[in-house]
Amino acid sequence: MRTPSSPGEAERAEGPAVRIGALAPLTRPGWVEAGRHLLAGLELAVREVNDSGGIAGSPLELVVRDTAADPQKAAAAVDELARLGVAAVAGEYHSVVARAAAARADALGLPYLCSSAVLDALTEQPTERVARIAPAQSHGWRIYADFLLGAGHRRVAVAADPSVYWVSGTRILRDHLAPRGGTVVELDMRALTPAAVCDALVDHRATALLLLVGHPEPAVPLVKAVRHDRRLADVLIGAPAGQPEFNEWAAALGDDGAAIPFLSYRPEHLGPLGTRVETVLRERLGEAPSFVAFEGYDTVVVLADVLRTQGAGTAASWPGVVVEGTRGQIRFSRPPGISTWQWAWAPVRVVDRDPADPARFRTLHAG
Template sequence: MELAVRDVNSSGGIAGRPLELLVRDTAADPSRASAAVDELAALGVAALAGEYHSVVARAVAARADALEVPFLCSSAVLDDLTSAPTDWVARLAPPQSRGWRLYADYLLGEGHTRIAVTTQPSVYWLTGTRILQEHFAAHGGTVIILDASDPLVLCDALASSHVTALLLLVGHPEPAVPIVKAIRGDQRLANLVLGAPAGQPEFADWAALLGESGSAIAFLRYLPEHLTPLGSRVLDRLPEASSFVAYEGYDTIAVLAEVLRTHGPDRTRIAAAWPTVAVDGTRGKIHFTRVPGINVWQWPTPPIQIADRDPASLNHFRTLHTS
């Protein structure tokens, strides 16, 4: 986002004025996020941008809607970002139902019809589990749920479950890292396929904490097969370990800058502009529309990949499937 702001300002800013980015850390805490929205709204920001954590993004979206502050959500995927339709919120990331169904199709296509998930209490993990269960059931498959609290107990349960794959619907690094270490070290589970649809293996410290054990664990990421010309230029200026979230952040600023240039800083005019957006982003042409079942303005075609870390080169990602 900071890189995108610098690019906007180096090209003249917004109507000759510099674009300013005010940053607040929500710390994955919904109440802290709501307080940040209140503070930023009182400071007179034209719009809100960002948030990676889906549960926190829902709190930001609810407060932004209540205060009538435009919010462009960069990364969070929960389908129900708001409880009712709103014109104040738009989103770049795909809804969870789209990405996780694609992930389920990938597993089914690989022959995995009986899988397990290990999960923690959270609306995000609960929603993901339900999406997987419903999609597998519709295709004659089965998803069983196993507790994530004790990696050794989990290994015993997996050894007797007759599943061919386990999905890690848990936080990182705890308990994801201890679970992966326990499974990779258990000879009974040598043929078990691991997956992490939420994207934990893309984190920069995943390989450092797990080494080779962290490879060959498929995850979702929101990149195209080829970046746009803008995306290629941004790639050359990002740190090597940057994930797809960096491109979501850059695209967020690119969209808001174009809206501000065209419609000015008035919040009502910004919110009214979502359906008119047409911006060349780092990953494709960005526009927003109403998607059935989604209460916010949604980019309907963000790219989705299923990837993993290459066992032969842990810093290299293999693309396994593309939407």
């Protein structure tokens, strides 16, 4: 068990602790950097809740479990957290893992607030117990498709791994692009080498290649192959899922990792709360916090509000939430086609790393 509060911090609130289970990918093959940022945001918010008196005088405690991007491990963790008596489950970054966690939490009658996973079908059936902070994939990826169209890209190739998340993303892109004169060609990364992908891009006369694949493999060698193929000098590389957000991407690719547009779920300019939280998170992480860290912080802000107003036994009262998060006011509703309660919506931008200064992000399109 891992808790974020020191004994001194916990003593600021009296009474038995109110526990929240936290899921995050903290070991490979999960995206560890994303998990670290998510956890930093969760922990900071818990510390601040306790500094302000906790939940009705009781300290908030985070019980952290590593999912390692494994759906079965996540489901087992939810079972364990339920036995430990947590008031709710929070977190997770990988969509297929969050889906397994949501299904198990719903079956157990345990509220789950998903921080960062975007897959539309987070649960198979509509449920009152599950809510989400991150925008649904269909919302963000349509905005990304609008960016492609606005930039003149109508012959789009996707290099895709076999995953429900990537399949869903491809379908969203195709459904949005096709009525507007766009085409999407799928390149199966189970069968193609990076060199073969380059040849396919030439054959299909694609003007954009989207990376619907894992990091670092095969994303890093694929980017390097395309960047250094003279035939593809004018081909845009894109990564709608957000891989270039993290410093690990920049470290692995250097200059090759710049000018690759991705979806970012934070506004261009933060308000007072977001600015303050960004400063503290930067100190805790030793680097600029990603939007995933803000999602973690906002998750606890929401749960603390629900627990204070509704009590630990009724933490699924999502419609009554009205709180100020790091990226705007958070309310929950049920957008069409979404089976969970949803913040509709967090800010959505298409950004990239500036080739002249890869540490700086440029806004290319706003949803």
